Amino acid sequence: MRVEMRVDGEPAAAEIDRPGESLLTTLRDRLGRYGTKNACEQGECGSCTVLLDGDPVCACLVATAQCEGREVKTVVGAVPRPVRDAFIACGAVQCGFCTPGLLVSVADLLARDGDPNDVQIREALAGNLCRCTGYEKIIDAVHAAAELMSDGTPAPTRAHWITTPVVPSAANDATEAAP
Amino acid sequence: MTAPLRAALFHRPAELDEALRLLAAHPEAVPVAGGTDLMVAVNYRHTRPAAMLDLTRLAELREWSDEGDAIRIGSGVPYTRIIAELATVLPGLAAAARTVGSPQIRNRGTLGGNLATASPAGDGHPPLLATGADIEIASTAGTRTVPVTAFFTGPKRSVLAPGELITAVTVPKAAGPQQFLKVGTRNAMVIAVCSLAVALDRDARRLGTGIGSAGPTPLTAPDADLIELPWNRPDLFNDALAAEFGRRVAAAARPIDDVRGTAAYRRHALAVCAARALRRVWTAAHGTESTR
Ligand SMILES: Cc1cc2nc3c(=O)[nH]c(=O)nc-3n(C[C@H](O)[C@H](O)[C@H](O)COP(=O)(O)OP(=O)(O)OC[C@H]3O[C@@H](n4cnc5c(N)ncnc54)[C@H](O)[C@@H]3O)c2cc1C
Ligand code: FES
Ligand code: FES
Numbered sequence: 001m002r003v004e005m006r007v008d009g010e011p012a013a014a015e016i017d018r019p020g021e022s023l024l025t026t027l028r029d030r031l032g033r034y035g036t037k038n039a040c041e042q043g044e045c046g047s048c049t050v051l052l053d054g055d056p057v058c059a060c061l062v063a064t065a066q067c068e069g070r071e072v073k074t075v076v077g078a079v080p081r082p083v084r085d086a087f088i089a090c091g092a093v094q095c096g097f098c099t100p101g102l103l104v105s106v107a108d109l110l111a112r113d114g115d116p117n118d119v120q121i122r123e124a125l126a127g128n129l130c131r132c133t134g135y136e137k138i139i140d141a142v143h144a145a146a147e148l149m150s151d152g153t154p155a156p157t158r159a160h161w162i163t164t165p166v167v168p169s170a171a172n173d174a175t176e177a178a179p
Numbered sequence: 180m181t182a183p184l185r186a187a188l189f190h191r192p193a194e195l196d197e198a199l200r201l202l203a204a205h206p207e208a209v210p211v212a213g214g215t216d217l218m219v220a221v222n223y224r225h226t227r228p229a230a231m232l233d234l235t236r237l238a239e240l241r242e243w244s245d246e247g248d249a250i251r252i253g254s255g256v257p258y259t260r261i262i263a264e265l266a267t268v269l270p271g272l273a274a275a276a277r278t279v280g281s282p283q284i285r286n287r288g289t290l291g292g293n294l295a296t297a298s299p300a301g302d303g304h305p306p307l308l309a310t311g312a313d314i315e316i317a318s319t320a321g322t323r324t325v326p327v328t329a330f331f332t333g334p335k336r337s338v339l340a341p342g343e344l345i346t347a348v349t350v351p352k353a354a355g356p357q358q359f360l361k362v363g364t365r366n367a368m369v370i371a372v373c374s375l376a377v378a379l380d381r382d383a384r385r386l387g388t389g390i391g392s393a394g395p396t397p398l399t400a401p402d403a404d405l406i407e408l409p410w411n412r413p414d415l416f417n418d419a420l421a422a423e424f425g426r427r428v429a430a431a432a433r434p435i436d437d438v439r440g441t442a443a444y445r446r447h448a449l450a451v452c453a454a455r456a457l458r459r460v461w462t463a464a465h466g467t468e469s470t471r
Contacts, residue, residue, distance in 0.1 A: 001189060019189045019231040020221035041222040043215055043284055044368065055259075055286040061218040062287070063211055065189040066233050105282070126367030127281020 005067045007031065008077030016064050023067055024048045024059035027074065035075040035100050046128035049101035051078050056108045058127075075100035079107045082148035083141075092141035094132035102128045106142050115146050190232040195239045195317065195346065201232060203319045203342050208232040210344060212240075212255050213287030215280065216296045240291065240346060249352060251315075254291025254345040261290070269350050271306035271357030271376050278302055278361045281368050291345040294330065297337040297396070304331070304397035305376035306359055307350065308389030315347040322346070331396035355381040356463035358456040361391075362440075362448045372440040373448050375428065377456040381464050384410045388453070393432035393445045400431035403453065413465035416458075424457045425450035 004013045007027070014030045024041070027033045027050075037047040041060045048059040051073040059072075083106050086092070093099050102125065109116055109124040116124065121142045122135075130138060190208055192198035202208060208230040211217050220226045234240055240255030243265065250268055252261065258276040262285070266273035279285055279302050293303040294314060307327045314325045316339065327348075330337050339345065357378045363369030374391035386408070388400040406424050409415035434445035 018227075020218070020228055022218060022222060042219045043280065046281065046283060049283055056283050057287050058215075058283045060222060061214045061284075063189070063214055063218065063221075063231060063233070065191070065231070066211065066214070066235055068191065123367070124282060127283045 001065065003064050003068050005070050005072055007033065007072045008074055012072075014064060019063065019065060021064045022060050023050070023052075023062040023064050023072065026064040027059060027072075033074060033076070037097055037100055039097065043127075044129070045098070045101075046105065047098055047101040049104045049128065050074050051104060051108065056105050056127075073104070075103050079103040080110075080145075080149065083107055083110065083145040086141040086145035086148055087138075090137050090141035090144055092133060092137040098128060098130040098132075102130065102138060106145065109142070110146055110149060114150055116142065188230045190230065191236055192232070193236050195237050195344075198232060198234065198237055199317060199319050199342075199344065202344065205230055205232070206341055210234050210295075212289045212292045213257060213284075215284050215288040216292055234291070234344070246349065249349045251347050251349045252290060253347050254294070255289050258285035258288050258290075268352045269306075269310075270353055271309060271359050271378055272303070272350060274357070274359035275302045275306045275361075275374075275376065278359070278371075284368075290348050294337065294345055294348070295339055297331055297335050297339075299331075299334055299394060299396055300371045300374075300392040301397065302359075302361065302371060302374060302391065305374050305389030305391040306357070306378070307348065308397055308399050309357070309376040309378040309387040310351050310353075311387060312348050312350040314345060315349065316343050317346045318343045324349075328399060334395050353378065354383065355379040356460040358459050360452040360456055362452065370439065373432070373434070373445045373452070375449060375452045375456060377453070377460055379460040379464055384408075386457075388428060388431075390428065390432055390449065392439075393434040393449060395433065398431055398433065400428045400453075403427035403431060408461070413461070416461050416465075418454075418458075421454040421458045421461075422450075425452075425454035428453035 002013055002015055012031055014026045024038055027036050036050055036059055039045045039047040043058045043061045049056050050059045053071050083103055105125055105128050121139050190201045192201055209228040210232045212234045234255055240253040243250055243252040243256055258279050261276045262273050279288055290303050293301045312327045314327055314330050316323050325338055359376045361374040362372040371392040373393045376389040378387040386404045388403050390398040403424055429446040429450040432446055432449050434442040436442050
């Protein structure tokens with residue numbers, strides 16, 4: 001069965017062979033889009049978070065065939081540049097496995113609320129587990145991204161971050177214009 | 180190499196009538212709404228549906244409407260929308276919805292899926308029991324309405340028959356303060372160790388209770404609901420009354436020991452939650468400070 005959808009702004013089609021195939025499996029194993037990570041396949045960890053018609057969902061819990069005609073955005077197409085920069089600058093990435101899912105959740109949060117407080121950040125990220133960072137630096141990164149996105153300049157008051165220059169890779173450049 | 184899936188193995192009806200006809204013609208097709216229960220089972224090979232039927236394209240199931248005294252919620256309205264759109268009229272249900280999983284789960288998960296799964300721990304169930312909601316069930320044979328108190332028949336079992344879909348849940352609008360309390364190890368992403376919903380109807384002078392995760396099905400506590408409260412002299416409400424309510428709620432529970440907690444702990448926690456919930460709704464209804 002052929003399923004057609006849009007992935008990161010481009011048309012994508014997949015041929016699936018069982019009705020319960022998940023969007024996560026299709027993205028990774030059929031479409032070669034490895035940005036979306038698989039850690040639990042039970043909705044617990046959030047590493048597979050993508051935007052489905054604009055809403056963050058666990059790709060592991062969506063049946064691919066439900067996505068016919070729908071718009072999927074992964075870490076590649078969903079995340080504005082300042083969010084990615086802030087994660088690196090704040091040390092919010094260690095092993096990096098949780099990062100794609102977190103970036104998508106943070107992009108969604110900041111699109112809804114340009115200046116969330118710590119409680120709102122914790123609530124919005126409750127479905128994204130990170131085993132490395134202890135979350136504090138992730139929360140710092142959300143504040144930093146919020147500031148970068150509001151006026152483009154980092155806030156002087158935030159203690160933890162070091163402003164490391166971020167060298168964009170070619171792949172990153174390609175997604176520079178992502179909203 | 181497996182053969183490509185035939186289109187008929189994943190049905191994507193656009194209208195409810197079509198969905199019901201497809202379900203009658205293809206009884207092996209498993210309905211899927213948010214997938215937050217079903218897909219976990221599929222991913223872990225606990226079930227391998229030969230065919231599936233997508234409910235997310237049925238606009239009728241994804242709307243709610245104001246029916247005067249009640250809100251009729253389409254079975255496919257996700258929790259996120261219940262929280263955003265119905266918190267004022269259905270505060271108990273919205274509070275329960277807020278505790279479900281994570282944002283990702285709440286964006287997809289639905290009341291219809293919660294009811295059809297019929298887990299004793301389903302967070303949607305206690306507020307529906309406390310307010311006396313009705314479940315609307317449809318098949319090609321027609322539509323029937325089942326009071327939520329008659330819906331659950333055992334752990335993960337309900338009156339839902341093959342060929343039937345839950346189409347809507349009709350929940351009476353709040354006629355007073357409501358509470359939902361859930362005991363778990365974290366503030367997010369937990370299956371309830373136990374949970375409790377309390378609804379106070381100030382004009383009808385009535386209490387409603389729903390207990391989750393402390394019995395083979397979600398339960399009511401009729402004996403607790405009948406506790407005599409000082410409706411004419413609200414200031415006479417005291418901790419002893421709250422504690423008695425807690426005892427009666429705990430007595431209505433039929434918990435077991437399992438990985439999430441012991442039966443004794445569940446009864447204890449329910450008594451504490453019930454006393455707290457009653458104090459809160461009473462105080463909110465009467466603007467009085469209770470003694471604690
Ligand atoms: C990480 C995680 C956390 C969770 N946390 C909670 C929690 O805190 N509290 C809680 O209560 N639940 C929780 N759940 C369980 C789940 O999210 C809920 O039960 C949800 O309401 C299921 O709805 P759904 O639309 O996703 O159901 P689906 O998975 O789509 O369907 C579940 C079952 O119901 C059937 N079905 C669905 N809709 C209908 C219908 N309209 N008519 C007839 N049958 C139907 C399906 O065939 C299937 O058998 C969690 C799940 C996950 C993965
Ligand atoms: S892989 Fe989907 S939530 Fe963990
Ligand atoms: S950085 Fe390793 S899991 Fe988050």
